[in-house]
Amino acid sequence: MALLSQLESVLEAFLTAPSTEISKPRHWLVALSGGVDSIVLLHTLSQLRGRLGFTLSAVHVHHGLSPNADSWQSLCEQACQAQQIPLYTERVRVDLQSGLGVEATAREARYVAIERWRQQLDAEAIVTAHHMQDQAETLLLQLVRGAGVKGLSAMGAWDVDRFLLRPLLAVPKTTLLQYAAEQQLTWVDDESNADTRYDRNFIRQEVMPRMRARYPQLDSALSRSASHLAEAQTLLDTLAQQDLVQCDLREEWLGQSIAISHLHCLGDVRAKNVLRFWFQQRQLRMPNTEQLQDYWQQLSSVKPHRYLHLPLQGQSGQSVTYLHHYQQRLYCVTKPNALPQTPLVWQGHQNQIWGDWQIQFKVSKGRGIALARLGISPAAITLNKRYGQPIVLPEGTQLLLTPRAGGESLQPDVKRPRRELKVIFQMLGIPPWQRAFYPLIQVKTSQPNPYQTLVALAALAVDEAWRPGRNAYGLEISLTPI
Structure with a gap:
């Protein structure tokens, strides 16, 4: 029962942390895929709910991408029924033409569906089964993609913006497998996890085993690096928040604006840090390095009387927000639907x-x-x-x-x-x-x-x-x- 006591310590530390906005959780929603990680998470939380004073529900998202998807849903139903945990299921359509790739598109569709259920059920947090190996893989994946400090921070135990709680980040995968065997739990294996055409699977199947053979403490070391980078990102965000105030941040109709002259006074590096932070606060999808540099160059060269607008995507990919330059101010505003033609x-x-x-x-x-x-x-x-x-x-x-x-x-x-x-x-x-x-x-x-x-x-x-x-x-x- 080592995992149970470890998870209990993590949850108790989370509940008592000064940064935790949830003072007394009543209801948590488990993201249940049917894989061993989420099945173990569901089982351990069901053992701790009475002791720590929270209630549980689970949600399973059916992507329809695998011929075995129906059986995965059935297993989730059986697991929840055995532990008397309400299960909510939803079928989603994955847009394979989105340009983001199958993994990213499916993940986005999954989080949108789960967040919708969280709001409907009035749950305080969505609990996911990401563990230490997931954290290490995420850091390495972000590194080869050329991510900045925020991307290299990987995943946090508590994502306040998305109401995500990840209590297993310090737990090795081997511990989860051992717990599942001891408790005689049943789970499914997603056959797509063996497909190394996907970047994460390539890192998991081909890269990480060879690196672990050379560096046995690889996963904990990478997780520690992600933690250091998360602290660095906190400092960058604190600086950006102070700089944003100095840029004369104003609430506007449909958005906000800042003074471009103040932004220029910060210099290129701090100015781009402010823009990233501002976009994050506005819940916008972060532009890549090239896009951000292009935006900054346009803002640096535009003449005072020129009108400029640049598109940005919302996190869901559905809404569109625009950066507008007007009278020496930079506006970040959403575009509403047109007025009806009928009076x-x-x-x-x-x-x-x-x-x-x-x-x-x-x-x-x-x-x-x-x-x-x-x-x-x-x-x-x-x-x-x-x-x-x-x-x-x-x-x-x-x-x-x-x-x-x-x-x-x-x-x-x-x-x-x-x-x-x-x-x-x-x-x-x-x-x-x-x-x-x-x-x-x-x-x-x-x-x-x-x-x-x-x-x-x-x-x-x-x-x-x-x-x-x-x-x-x-x-x-x-x-x-x-």
């Missing part, structure tokens, strides 16, 4: 859905579109403010939201002439990529004199003729992507 008619409620957007209508004193001009009585405003009762516009009057067509103009200031909206955007410093997401606010009447007039540009500008007085009520309109 939105306000129904008097505080919130309405318009395509992929949520529109907020807020009654405010002295701001927005004058409710009196829309024919709204003071009594209706009072009922709305006190009880949230919808505001009913007079018969024949509509308030519409429409996308811009181009050439529209407003007069936000009575002392100045009407200006085209593109000039108003420039005066307000609205970056070019945001401008398509600010709808026009128009009033349409059918009686007694039919007309349709532009009264405002979303929450940015209201025509002087439609502004409320200082003590009068107006309607502020804002929107956020769903």
Whole structure:
């Protein structure tokens, strides 16, 4: 039972560590493949759950890549049933055309599915069976790929960003096999593990055995190096966090921005360290060395008046984020879906859905579109403010939201002439990529004199003729992507 006591010590140390954000775990979700590592992990955790005060569930992801995948799922079901642990299964489709390779694509699909179950089950952590040999192989694999300090840090025992707990990183594979034999556990062997066309399998089958024959302490030494590199990465992240603040980090609509002049003052090495850290904080897929260098060169050479945008992928590979250069600031923002072409008619409620957007209508004193001009009585405003009762516009009057067509103009200031909206955007410093997401606010009447007039540009500008007085009520309109 040496593994049981070793794992118990690891878990207790994790629970009492100052850096652990989970003070009292209630529910852990085991990533169960059916291989010996995860089967041993499931069994040991089931022995410790009462003693350490947590509950367990397991999730098995069926990739459909092996003809034996159905039998693997059946074995996982039997193992969980024997230990009275709820099992959740999910079939995923692995996109073989993703360009990331089968291993990486399958791993990404697996983690997305498991994280979805973690959220659905409200589990505090996903527990995986990565062990000492996995850690050593990961370090060597990252080394031959030319990874930086972060990649060479390999895997941490607690990945706070992805809610991953890896309690077996200090445990040798031989210990797991010995435990499985002692407990007479049943597991499956993935036939693809013998296919040395995959990089990890080549390192595991061809490289590591020869190196271990020469260096018996290879696995523990590589794990120790990964730990040293993880400490170095912590220092780099601390420096990057301080530098990011010095770069005048600002929250922006749909993202954040930093001052490019401050970034340049850091020098190339620290500036790229800040960018890596910033992308990580924004949960973006890290660009490789060549891409990052190309981004930095473009940012270093772009002229102040030039508009620049560079694409970045989200961690899931689905969402796209852009780096934008505008007025000496670097923006890191997501791109929402376009505004619908069909106009939105306000129904008097505080919130309405318009395509992929949520529109907020807020009654405010002295701001927005004058409710009196829309024919709204003071009594209706009072009922709305006190009880949230919808505001009913007079018969024949509509308030519409429409996308811009181009050439529209407003007069936000009575002392100045009407200006085209593109000039108003420039005066307000609205970056070019945001401008398509600010709808026009128009009033349409059918009686007694039919007309349709532009009264405002979303929450940015209201025509002087439609502004409320200082003590009068107006309607502020804002929107956020769903």
